[in-house]
Amino acid sequence: MTANQIARKSVQSLRTLMTGAQDQSSIRLNANEAPDSHRSPDDSLGLNRYPEIRPSGLRAKLAELYDVSSDNLLVTRGSSEGIDILIRAFCRPGQDSLITLPPTFELYGYFGQIQDAETISVPLSPAADFALNANAVLDACTDETKLIFICSPNNPTGNIATYRDIANIATAREGQSIVVVDEAYIEFSQQNSLAANIDAHENLVVLRTLSKAYALAGARCGAVIADETVIDILAKVLPPFSFSTPAVTYVLQALGEVGLAAAEAGIARIVAERERLLHALDNIRCVERIWPSHGNFILFQLADQPAVLAHLKSRGILVLGYGDQPGLKNCARITIGSPSENDAFLATLKDFETSVMKKPSG
Numbered sequence: 001m002t003a004n005q006i007a008r009k010s011v012q013s014l015r016t017l018m019t020g021a022q023d024q025s026s027i028r029l030n031a032n033e034a035p036d037s038h039r040s041p042d043d044s045l046g047l048n049r050y051p052e053i054r055p056s057g058l059r060a061k062l063a064e065l066y067d068v069s070s071d072n073l074l075v076t077r078g079s080s081e082g083i084d085i086l087i088r089a090f091c092r093p094g095q096d097s098l099i100t101l102p103p104t105f106e107l108y109g110y111f112g113q114i115q116d117a118e119t120i121s122v123p124l125s126p127a128a129d130f131a132l133n134a135n136a137v138l139d140a141c142t143d144e145t146k147l148i149f150i151c152s153p154n155n156p157t158g159n160i161a162t163y164r165d166i167a168n169i170a171t172a173r174e175g176q177s178i179v180v181v182d183e184a185y186i187e188f189s190q191q192n193s194l195a196a197n198i199d200a201h202e203n204l205v206v207l208r209t210l211s212k213a214y215a216l217a218g219a220r221c222g223a224v225i226a227d228e229t230v231i232d233i234l235a236k237v238l239p240p241f242s243f244s245t246p247a248v249t250y251v252l253q254a255l256g257e258v259g260l261a262a263a264e265a266g267i268a269r270i271v272a273e274r275e276r277l278l279h280a281l282d283n284i285r286c287v288e289r290i291w292p293s294h295g296n297f298i299l300f301q302l303a304d305q306p307a308v309l310a311h312l313k314s315r316g317i318l319v320l321g322y323g324d325q326p327g328l329k330n331c332a333r334i335t336i337g338s339p340s341e342n343d344a345f346l347a348t349l350k351d352f353e354t355s356v357m358k359k360p361s362g
C-alpha cells in the first residue's frame with residue numbers, strides 16, 4: 001500500500017482543485033472578481049483579484065530555503081495548518097487513530113479530537129530524559145493508526161529524536177502509517193532537517209515553519225515536505241486561495257537576502273541567550289531541575305511552581321506553567337526573550353528567593 005492509499009478514500013477520490021487562467025494581461029471575466037479596486041486607482045497589490053490558488057513563487061522560495069524540490073512541498077498557514085490537513089486527509093472519523101508522545105505540542109491531539117480520531121499516547125519519560133522509545137511507539141500502533149507525530153526538537157522538553165529511531169519507525173510502518181516529524185524549532189539546534197531523507201521514506205512527512213527562527217509568527221507561513229504522493233493528497237484538502245496576496249508579498253520580501261541574514265543573526269542571538277539562561281538557572285535555588293534544550297525555550301522544574309509563577313506574573317512576566325500534566329509536574333517553560341527580558345526574568349527569580357522563599361532554618 002502506498003502513502004496515497006493510506007489516505008481516506010473520500011479524499012483520494014477528490015479532484016485536485018484548479019483555477020481558470022489568472023494571467024494579468026487577459027481581460028479576466030472568468031472568476032467573479034471585482035473589475036477594479038475600490039480603495040485607490042493604484043492599488044498595487046491588486047487585491048480585487050484572487051491570489052493564485054497555491055502561491056507558486058512562495059512555494060519555490062520555501063523549496064529553495066529547505067533544499068527540496070517544489071513538488072515535495074506544500075505551503076500552509078503555519079505548521080498548525082499542516083497538522084490539521086494531515087489529520088483530515090488520513091484519519092477516518094470514529095475509526096482511525098494517531099500517536100503522540102506527550103509531553104509534546106498539544107495541537108496534534110486537539111486536531112485529532114476535532115476529527116474524532118483517537119489519540120494514542122506513548123509518554124516520554126522524564127527519568128529517561130524524555131528520549132523517544134521507538135519500540136514503544138511501534139507496540140502502540142494498531143491497524144487503524146494512520147499518523148505518528150514526533151516533535152523534534154520537542155516542545156516543551158527541548159530534546160531531539162534521532163534519525164535512526166525515526167527511520168526505524170517509518171520503515172516498520174511503511175504502507176500503514178505516515179510518520180510526521182515536526183521540526184518547528186530545528187533551526188535552534190545543530191541537527192540536520194529530515195527533509196533531506198524524504199526520498200528514502202514515502203511515509204515520512206516533515207513540518208517546517210517561519211514562525212520561530214524566522215520571527216514571522218504573524219505572517220502564518222509553514223510548509224509540509226514529503227513525497228509527491230503525500231503532497232498531492234494534502235493539496236486536495238487544503239482550502240483554495242488560502243494564502244492572501246499581502247501575506248505572499250510580505251513573506252517573499254522577508255525571505256530576501258537582508259531578511260535571511262537577519263534571521264541567521266537572530267537565531268545566533270537566541271541560542272547564545274539560551275545557553276546563558278541555562279547556566280544562570282543552575283544557580284537559582286527555587287529551580288530544582290533544568291533540561292537542556294535544542295529549541296528557543298527551556299523547560300525547568302520548580303520547588304513551588306504556583307508561587308514562583310504568581311510572583312513572575314505580579315512583575316508582568318509570563319512563562320508557561322504546567323499543572324499536573326504527566327511528566328511535567330511543577331514544571332514551567334520559558335521562551336528565550338531579548339537579553340533585557342531574560343535579565344528581568346532572572347532578577348525576578350532571585351527576588352523570589354530573597355523575598356518570598358523561606359530561608360533554610362539553622
Ligand SMILES: Cc1ncc(COP(=O)(O)O)c(C=O)c1O
Pocket residue numbers: 077078079080081105151155182184208209210211217221222
Ligand atoms: C512544535 C510546534 N509545532 C507547530 C507549531 C505551530 O506553529 P505555526 O503554526 O505558527 O507554524 C508550534 C507552535 O508553537 C509548535 O510548538
